[in-house]
Amino acid sequence: TLxxxxxxxxxxxxxxxxxxxxxxxxxxQSIIHFLPPDRxxxxxxxxxxFKEEMGISNAVKKEMADKYELTGGNLINVLQTARIxxxxxxxxxxxxxxxxxxxxxxxxKGKKVNF
Numbered sequence: 832t833l834x835x836x837x838x839x840x841x842x843x844x845x846x847x848x849x850x851x852x853x854x855x856x857x858x859x860q861s862i863i864h865f866l867p868p869d870r871x872x873x874x875x876x877x878x879x880x881f882k883e884e885m886g887i888s889n890a891v892k893k894e895m896a897d898k899y900e901l902t903g904g905n906l907i908n909v910l911q912t913a914r915i916x917x918x919x920x921x922x923x924x925x926x927x928x929x930x931x932x933x934x935x936x937x938x939x940k941g942k943k944v945n946f
Contacts, residue, residue, distance in 0.1 A: 846902075867902055880906045886923035895933065905936050912936070 843859075845851070856862070868876060873896035880903070881887045895901075901909065912932035913924045934944045 867900060870897055873899075873901065876901075876903050876906050880910055881924070882922075884922050887926075887929060891926065891929070895929075899933060899937060901933070901936060905940070908939075909933055909936050 874893060877892040877896050878889075881892060909929070909932040910924075912935055913928040916931050917924045917928035930946055934946065937944050
């Protein structure tokens with residue numbers, strides 16, 4: 832008989848666990864569930880991702896962290912969309928561009944926002 836030793840590791844990350852079928856799930860040896868960030872963790876993410884030179888005040892970052900349940904990945908998307916959308920030609924991001932990007936990201940999560 833021929834025995835094969837599998838020495839590889841495979842990693843998969845998803846926010847859509849319900850879209851995976853049972854047969855696929857059975858093939859995983861371990862499944863680790865990560866909780867979404869709480870308000871304090873979201874504020875740290877906002878402060879880490881949106882640097883001071885981007886011109887977003889601490890008050891705005893706190894307001895966003897308090898109001899909207901966005902993960903680090905969501906905030907990276909917000910940053911990229913806001914930079915593209917911003918009317919300014921430097922590193923700073925306009926508040927209009929930021930709000931547009933947050934709204935777009937929340938809509939992707941199926942949430943309706945009016946601002």
